[in-house]
Amino acid sequence: MEKHTLKNFDRDLEQIKSEINKLSDIVLKEFEQAIKVFDQHDTELAQRIVAQDKIANQCLTNIEHHGAKVLARQHAVADDLRFILSSMRMAPRLERIGDYAKSMAVKASKFNHVIPDELTQKFHQMHVHLITMLRSVIDAYNDKNAAQANVxxxxxxxLNEYYRDIYAHLLEGFQHHITVPEQQVELLFIAKGLERAGDHISDIAKDVQFMVNG
Structure with missing residues (x-):
C-alpha cells in the first residue's frame, strides 16, 4: 500500500490488515486445537475452542465496523479500495472457517468409541492440507501475491479428494456393519465441514486475486 498524505488513512489500512491477521491467527489456533480434541476427545479443550470462537466473532464485528467507517470517512480509490473491500469480504469467510473448527471439536469431544487408525490418518492428512492452505492464503494476502493465491x-x-476418500471409507463401514453408526455420521459431518472450510479458503484466494489484480 502506498503512503498517503493523511496519516490517519495509513493507520486505518494497517489496522484493517492487523485485524484480519488477528482473526486468522485465532482460526488457525482453533484448528490446531480441534485435531487434538479429535485425537483425545478432550471436552475441556473443546470448551476453550468454543470460547475462542466468540473472540473470533468479535473480531469480525470489529473489521466490518472499521472497514465501513474507513469507506465512509476516506475517499479510497484503486488499490486501497480493493484492499478494503477484499478484507471486508475475507473477514466473514475466516469467521465461518472458525465455525467448522469449533464444530469439529464439539463433535469429537463426545466420541465414545476408538476411531480406526487408518481413518484417523485420513482425517489428519485432510486437516494438514487445510491448515497449509489457510496459512498460504493469509501469506498471499499479506504479501499481495496473486500467484500464491492461485496455487x-x-x-x-x-482437499475434495480427501473428503471423497473419507466418505467412501465411512460408507464401506456402514455397509458391512463394522462401525458405530452415530459416531460415523458425526465423522462424516466433520469431514464435510473441513471440505466446506476449504471452499471458503478458495474464496479468500479469489478475494486476494481481486485485491491485487482487480
Whole structure:
C-alpha cells in the first residue's frame, strides 16, 4: 500500500490488515486445537475452542465496523479500495472457517468409541492440507501475491479428494456393519465441514486475486 498524505488513512489500512491477521491467527489456533480434541476427545479443550470462537466473532464485528467507517470517512480509490473491500469480504469467510473448527471439536469431544487408525490418518492428512492452505492464503494476502493465491485455489481439489476418500471409507463401514453408526455420521459431518472450510479458503484466494489484480 502506498503512503498517503493523511496519516490517519495509513493507520486505518494497517489496522484493517492487523485485524484480519488477528482473526486468522485465532482460526488457525482453533484448528490446531480441534485435531487434538479429535485425537483425545478432550471436552475441556473443546470448551476453550468454543470460547475462542466468540473472540473470533468479535473480531469480525470489529473489521466490518472499521472497514465501513474507513469507506465512509476516506475517499479510497484503486488499490486501497480493493484492499478494503477484499478484507471486508475475507473477514466473514475466516469467521465461518472458525465455525467448522469449533464444530469439529464439539463433535469429537463426545466420541465414545476408538476411531480406526487408518481413518484417523485420513482425517489428519485432510486437516494438514487445510491448515497449509489457510496459512498460504493469509501469506498471499499479506504479501499481495496473486500467484500464491492461485496455487491455494487450485489446492482445493486435493482437499475434495480427501473428503471423497473419507466418505467412501465411512460408507464401506456402514455397509458391512463394522462401525458405530452415530459416531460415523458425526465423522462424516466433520469431514464435510473441513471440505466446506476449504471452499471458503478458495474464496479468500479469489478475494486476494481481486485485491491485487482487480
Amino acid at each position: 491455494v485455489w487450485e489446492g482445493d481439489e486435493a
